[in-house]
Amino acid sequence: MKQFSDTNYSASYAKQILMTALIMLSFVVISSRSHAQAKAPWVSPKAAQDVKNPIAGDKASLVDGKKLYATNCAPCHGDKGRGDGPAAAALSPKPADHSSALVQSETDGSLFYKLSEGRNPMPAYKAILNDHQRWALVNYIRTLAKVKK
Ligand code: HEC
Incomplete structure (x- = not known):
């Protein structure tokens, strides 16, 4: 027992x-x-970095980009792209600062790739916005640079 x-x-x-x-x-x-x-670090594939922007950053494209940005991106990235939108506080990692030298140093192709593919918690936009709209967003991001060229 x-x-x-x-x-x-x-x-x-x-x-x-x-x-x-x-x-x-x-x-x-x-x-x-x-x-x-x-x-x-979030690095785009080389082939994506080399893709050229087919849409001129003219007035029409920037008007489109601004509207799309306010609706889709500003909640996280903020109105001025500083990464300080109302939803940012709850996120990890924090939304990128689109006005920063780091983001602005990337090629149009790289930004296009990242906003198309997303990376948790950022959604992928390739199924939500068409190519034309996504290039308009890249053009608009250029206007957010802290020091304009
Ligand atoms: C739910 C919040 C959220 C929304 C909405 C969002 N993003 Fe993001 N975004 C992020 C976060 C978080 C990161 C950083 C991701 C990382 O580093 O892994 C990021 C990173 C990026 C980057 C990469 C910056 C770099 O150089 O590495 C780009 C470009 C970008 N976002 C563009 C956009 C655009 C354009 C929109 C709107 C169409 C958008 N984002 C909507 C959260 C968001």
Whole structure:
């Protein structure tokens, strides 16, 4: 009888150790994953960077871009593209500052790729807006530069 309860005890002890180990392991996996996501810079593929903008940044395109931006992008990126829209506080990573030298240093093709594909928590716009509209947004983002060229 004593033998039986001892075996029982060690079996449940082993189970407890196993459960603790599993829980610890899942913490390590979860924290390393979110770490990796926060750190990895977002780089467009070279082929996408080289794509030329087929739409001139003329008045008509900028009027379109501005409207589309106010409706679709400003909630996160802010009216002036500073990354400070009303939804920004709750997001991680934070929305990019479109007026920054970093964003402005990217090619039109790279910006087009990123807004087409999205990256969590930013949605992908390729199924929501057509090519013409997405290039108009790239043209509009250029007008948000802190120091205009
Ligand atoms: C739900 C919030 C949200 C909305 C809406 C949103 N974005 Fe973003 N955007 C983000 C976040 C967050 C990032 C940073 C993502 C990252 O670094 O992983 C980002 C990054 C970007 C980048 C990349 C900047 C860079 O150089 O790396 C571009 C371009 C961009 N957004 C354009 C747009 C445009 C244009 C729209 C509207 C059509 C839009 N975004 C709508 C949240 C949003």
